[in-house]
Amino acid sequence: MLKPNRRYGELKDTYLFNTIYRKTSEYLEANPDKKVYRMGVGDVSLPLCKAVIDALHKAVDDQGCADTFHGYMPEVGDPELRKAISDYYRNMGARVSENEIFVSSGACDDLGDILELFDQDNTVMVIEPAYPEYVDTNILAGRKVIHLTSGEENGFLPKPCEEAKADILYICSPNNPTGAAFSRKGLQEWVDFANEIGAVILFDAAYEIFIEDEDIPHSVYELDGADRCAIEICSLSKTAGFTGTRLGYTVVPCKLLRDGMSLNEMWSRNRETRTNGVSYILQKGALAVFTPQGQKQIHDNLSVYKENASYFMEALDAAGIWYCGGKNSPYIWMRCPDGMSGWDFFDYLLREIQVVGIPGDGFGACGRGYFRFSTFGNREETKEAANRLCKLLKKE
DSSP states (O other): OOOOOGGGGGSOOOHHHHHHHHHHHHHHHHOTTOOOEEOOSOOOOSOOOHHHHHHHHHHHHHTTSTTTOOOSOOTTOOHHHHHHHHHHHHHTTOOOOGGGEEEESOHHHHHHHGGGGSOTTOOEEEESSOOHHHHHHHHHHTOOEEEEOOOGGGTTOOOOOGGGOOSEEEEESSOTTTOOOOOHHHHHHHHHHHHHHTOEEEEEOTTGGGOOOTTSOSSGGGSTTGGGTEEEEEESHHHHSTTTTOOEEEEOOTTOEETTEEHHHHHHHHHHHHOSOOOHHHHHHHHHHTSHHHHHHHHHHHHHHHHHHHHHHHHHHHHTOOEEESTTSSEEEEEOGGGOOHHHHHHHHHHHHOEEOEEGGGGOGGGTTEEEEEOOSOHHHHHHHHHHHHHHHHHO
16 A cells, blocks of 8 residues: 655644735735735745846747757756856855756755755754755655754854754855844854764855845855855845746755765766756846846846845834844844734734734744744835834834
């Protein structure tokens, strides 16, 4: 008899977003004259930039002509796009060769697939609060997960320690959900730690483009020894608005060896088995992101999201509420006022000012008593939501 994967029963119920949707819908049904300001979901609101749209249109036209038609693309990515990404790394001060770059349909997919490089018996360390996929994918694979706690005392940026010893170390910087970002010194400590214990860092760099401070590295490969212990997973979702277009890339250094095996060669073989490559059309759209014109246009869009973040930071500063994120990150992570739980604060905001965010409880035990706002919304609505938040908190 077929046996299902019973580890699905070990996953936490996906009540978080369902509950948010249900509570919001119930409120609107009871208050049809009210407008709700949705500042929770981390999806972008601005359209793809013109350079990308033009490239997509041209690629579609290419597919309609026998002379320019393209079928299957290389499983590891279009050579021209891989070169452009390699040049992008060089400009940020990191050496990454083209054959170390693997184009994918998005960071979320690779975060799950990359685990096929590792044996089931490996242990995993996740810094909490954390993006839920880190935990869920490893539970489904049957691995032991170690939860390293973080909090205000360390700015949600813990140092490596005995409790963090594991075979696979997840680090997301700038972090989702907290918005906290490791300094060069802080991240170097984790790289040194990984090399010392023989661990592999899975470095989620989905939000690197929001970094403004020079002391915060955009890539783990800016640090000494990272090419011997780290895999970096990147995305164009927030960088260039590709949440609905889907494209990312993963870097697996050639120097990354374990037990005599090359993880770069293993991942290349995995791609040959698991994918027929990302479509020609999408890769041409992605290539436009890395042109001078594309870079200017995506930064114009990003400036809107950064301005949105400033509205929330100004509101919380005025109200005297502790938070992190906002600068160097598209997320604001705030302490709930007056000892409220995340869900109590959610209900309070919805009832009093019609603003919706995400209770920190959904990101692990360390998120209790905290709340996350996303700054990817409409500029005017975000400004209004922040103004309402400031007035409400200052009134208390």
